[in-house]
Amino acid sequence: MANADTVTGLQLRSTAKKEGILEISLATVATPEPKPEEVIVRIEASPINPSDQGLLFAGADLSTAKVSGTAEQPVVTASIPPAALRAVTGRVDQSLPVGNEGAGVVVRAGTSAAAQALLGKTVAIVGGGMYAQYRCIKAVACLVLPAGTTPAEGAAWFVNPLTALGMVATMRAEGHKALVHTAGASNLGQMLNKICLKDDVALVNIVRKAEHVALLKGLGATHVCNSSAPSFTDDLTEALVATGATVAFDAVGGGKLAGQILTAMEAALNRTAKEYSRYGSTTHKQVYIYGGLDRGPTEFTRTFGTAWGIGGWLLTPFLQRIGFEAAQKLRERVAAEIKTTFASTYTKEVSLAEALKLEEIAVYARQATGEKYLIAPNKGLR
Amino acid sequence: MANADTVTGLQLRSTAKKEGILEISLATVATPEPKPEEVIVRIEASPINPSDQGLLFAGADLSTAKVSGTAEQPVVTASIPPAALRAVTGRVDQSLPVGNEGAGVVVRAGTSAAAQALLGKTVAIVGGGMYAQYRCIKAVACLVLPAGTTPAEGAAWFVNPLTALGMVATMRAEGHKALVHTAGASNLGQMLNKICLKDDVALVNIVRKAEHVALLKGLGATHVCNSSAPSFTDDLTEALVATGATVAFDAVGGGKLAGQILTAMEAALNRTAKEYSRYGSTTHKQVYIYGGLDRGPTEFTRTFGTAWGIGGWLLTPFLQRIGFEAAQKLRERVAAEIKTTFASTYTKEVSLAEALKLEEIAVYARQATGEKYLIAPNKGLR
Numbered sequence: 001m002a003n004a005d006t007v008t009g010l011q012l013r014s015t016a017k018k019e020g021i022l023e024i025s026l027a028t029v030a031t032p033e034p035k036p037e038e039v040i041v042r043i044e045a046s047p048i049n050p051s052d053q054g055l056l057f058a059g060a061d062l063s064t065a066k067v068s069g070t071a072e073q074p075v076v077t078a079s080i081p082p083a084a085l086r087a088v089t090g091r092v093d094q095s096l097p098v099g100n101e102g103a104g105v106v107v108r109a110g111t112s113a114a115a116q117a118l119l120g121k122t123v124a125i126v127g128g129g130m131y132a133q134y135r136c137i138k139a140v141a142c143l144v145l146p147a148g149t150t151p152a153e154g155a156a157w158f159v160n161p162l163t164a165l166g167m168v169a170t171m172r173a174e175g176h177k178a179l180v181h182t183a184g185a186s187n188l189g190q191m192l193n194k195i196c197l198k199d200d201v202a203l204v205n206i207v208r209k210a211e212h213v214a215l216l217k218g219l220g221a222t223h224v225c226n227s228s229a230p231s232f233t234d235d236l237t238e239a240l241v242a243t244g245a246t247v248a249f250d251a252v253g254g255g256k257l258a259g260q261i262l263t264a265m266e267a268a269l270n271r272t273a274k275e276y277s278r279y280g281s282t283t284h285k286q287v288y289i290y291g292g293l294d295r296g297p298t299e300f301t302r303t304f305g306t307a308w309g310i311g312g313w314l315l316t317p318f319l320q321r322i323g324f325e326a327a328q329k330l331r332e333r334v335a336a337e338i339k340t341t342f343a344s345t346y347t348k349e350v351s352l353a354e355a356l357k358l359e360e361i362a363v364y365a366r367q368a369t370g371e372k373y374l375i376a377p378n379k380g381l382r
Numbered sequence: 383m384a385n386a387d388t389v390t391g392l393q394l395r396s397t398a399k400k401e402g403i404l405e406i407s408l409a410t411v412a413t414p415e416p417k418p419e420e421v422i423v424r425i426e427a428s429p430i431n432p433s434d435q436g437l438l439f440a441g442a443d444l445s446t447a448k449v450s451g452t453a454e455q456p457v458v459t460a461s462i463p464p465a466a467l468r469a470v471t472g473r474v475d476q477s478l479p480v481g482n483e484g485a486g487v488v489v490r491a492g493t494s495a496a497a498q499a500l501l502g503k504t505v506a507i508v509g510g511g512m513y514a515q516y517r518c519i520k521a522v523a524c525l526v527l528p529a530g531t532t533p534a535e536g537a538a539w540f541v542n543p544l545t546a547l548g549m550v551a552t553m554r555a556e557g558h559k560a561l562v563h564t565a566g567a568s569n570l571g572q573m574l575n576k577i578c579l580k581d582d583v584a585l586v587n588i589v590r591k592a593e594h595v596a597l598l599k600g601l602g603a604t605h606v607c608n609s610s611a612p613s614f615t616d617d618l619t620e621a622l623v624a625t626g627a628t629v630a631f632d633a634v635g636g637g638k639l640a641g642q643i644l645t646a647m648e649a650a651l652n653r654t655a656k657e658y659s660r661y662g663s664t665t666h667k668q669v670y671i672y673g674g675l676d677r678g679p680t681e682f683t684r685t686f687g688t689a690w691g692i693g694g695w696l697l698t699p700f701l702q703r704i705g706f707e708a709a710q711k712l713r714e715r716v717a718a719e720i721k722t723t724f725a726s727t728y729t730k731e732v733s734l735a736e737a738l739k740l741e742e743i744a745v746y747a748r749q750a751t752g753e754k755y756l757i758a759p760n761k762g763l764r
Contacts, residue, residue: 312684
């Protein structure tokens with residue numbers, strides 16, 4: 001810390017300018033003095049999740065990206081196509097901090113006992129603005145990581161683990177007995193596979209590459225369907241017959257996959273139907289779109305009766321629905337299993353400045369399976 | 383009745399043959415002797431609803447329709463395209479009766495007091511097989527029409543009235559304060575308009591023709607948006623801002639309309655948003671597809687945040703969800719307002735044989751607004 005009174009550090013900022021230009025820069029900001037119930041966390045690790053990239057890139061065309069500024073404080077600019085700019089009207093010309101979740105060490109604390117008790121502790125936190133050297137946050141929002149857990153191990157404690165747990169909880173709450181997950185081989189997909197194996201929940205994984213079938217099978221998955229295979233529809237239908245899955249969580253969003261899943265669910269249900277029902281199966285079939293790996297239009301032909309739904313799914317309203325205590329139990333499970341069920345793996349660890357290199361953006365912006373980045377905001381700066 | 387012991391009459395039958403041929407014919411069937419709790423209704427009137435036509439035509443290409451047989455017992459055949467045939471696999475080679483609802487006179491009754499009390503009464507009934515001269519049904523399922531109501535006035539007592547009432551009830555049950563309806567000028571749309579005016583519920587009607595705007599405005603509708611007008615998106619957004627509608631019931635199904643509605647709802651909600659939310663409005667926006675005027679693919683671009691859903695909506699599970707007593711209240715309201723709120727109008731009344739004329743099929747199969755047919759199964763036969 002350069003100053004004994006004020007904690008100052010770099011913070012990544014993203015601005016969508018009204019002229020249709022994205023600007024990503026590193027601002028030097030003074031972290032607010034902690035109030036009695038607050039602490040200042042020195043962020044040591046924060047993952048770049050797909051869910052961070054909407055805010056980070058504002059839909060810009062990254063093939064137009066340029067870098068300027070200095071090596072320590074680079075500035076990335078890129079064009080935002082008109083349609084994408086319209087979609088982010090509400091944030092135009094605002095300089096926004098980025099980064100949903102992270103972990104680090106409490107370096108300063110407010111006067112309350114709860115805050116003081118955290119001094120020196122390694123904690124996991126969530127709430128935006130994590131791509132920064134320091135983050136002021138309420139003490140009650142900090143999850144103290146188990147002894148021996150590094151910030152890098154705890155950084156991705158919230159978004160993927162809670163989303164995966166939320167999928168299983170949603171499946172149960174809505175009366176389904178098994179679930180389908182697309183992007184099965186992703187970090188989140190692998191976590192979900194581990195949860196389902198541990199909790200004895202039947203899971204149908206959908207992946208897009210043969211090597212991801214092998215990867216998941218190697219991790220103990222029973223049902224893995226490759227959407228690129230000619231036999232995909234049949235494979236999926238058989239897996240749905242075997243598991244009885246009638247809810248799917250889809251990271252892709254665009255294209256025909258959501259409709260294909262509903263059609264296969266209907267076919268699986270009709271296998272056991274005893275009598276013709278002109279309105280289709282009476283069992284409700286649901287696809288929740290929780291990601292946008294394909295940002296193009298979603299298209300489906302309604303050949304799956306009338307008992308179906310497609311909708312958005314987001315972690316925050318799910319946690320609000322289940323309430324604080326139920327959510328806290330999920331958080332505690334994540335902390336307890338952070339090195340096993342909820343372990344994440346990363347391709348690369350980068351500093352804030354390195355995260356703005358065009359060659360790094362080109363890799364992590366693809367959101368490809370097995371190419372996940374971790375930002376270490378204080379790397380090389382202390 | 384030709385026979386003192388057995389009630390025999392014509393019954394319309396639809397068969398989807400495995401060779402890909404639809405066959406519609408009039409079978410001469412003996413109505414079962416009523417059990418103690420049953421009655422036999424001589425059907426005097428039964429509407430041809432869009433919801434009947436799926437079962438009637440089995441997705442056949444009606445441009446290939448041919449007629450054979452006799453004038454009294456014609457047989458219509460048409461080709462069923464392979465995709466449509468796959469969609470009706472469960473009914474292949476079964477000769478199925480058609481006709482959801484109707485009204486007529488109780489001509490024979492079982493020995494129970496409830497059944498005997500209905501003898502000679504004009505009743506409205508539902509449950510399939512109404513395109514027939516006679517229908518055996520449980521006495522408890524008969525709705526006695528108010529004195530002075532003709533079978534033609536009571537024939538469409540169930541599908542449209544209960545669907546329209548179900549939309550308003552669903553809107554309320556799911557916490558929305560106003561609703562959108564496509565096919566606003568249809569028989570059902572006009573009914574819904576009357577219900578909403580009477581019950582003081584804000585309704586946004588979507589129609590496809592300028593003359594339907596005039597028609598609904600003439601019936602007192604406040605918000606009527608023409609989806610063919612260049613200003614449609616703006617018009618719809620303004621109507622959504624004015625009403626706060628966040629649920630829509632869509633009769634069209636295919637194309638981009640469902641997505642356009644969600645996009646306009648999101649735009650309307652964001653008008654009043656105070657702060658940028660990268661996940662969009664937190665208010666849930668819902669489109670229920672209850673019809674298939676456009677059987678083509680449904681396509682939407684996800685520019686309406688994450689709090690949204692598109693799904694099927696069907697009357698029967700709605701009635702099951704609300705339970706018998708609540709459903710009975712809705713039925714009683716329909717009976718009480720059958721000549722006002724729930725009055726239907728028809729282009730033409732046809733006999734069973736006339737309903738199988740190619741020139742009549744060509745008209746009613748279009749399901750165009752203002753071209754609704756009523757079948758009078760005993761017309762010219764008594």
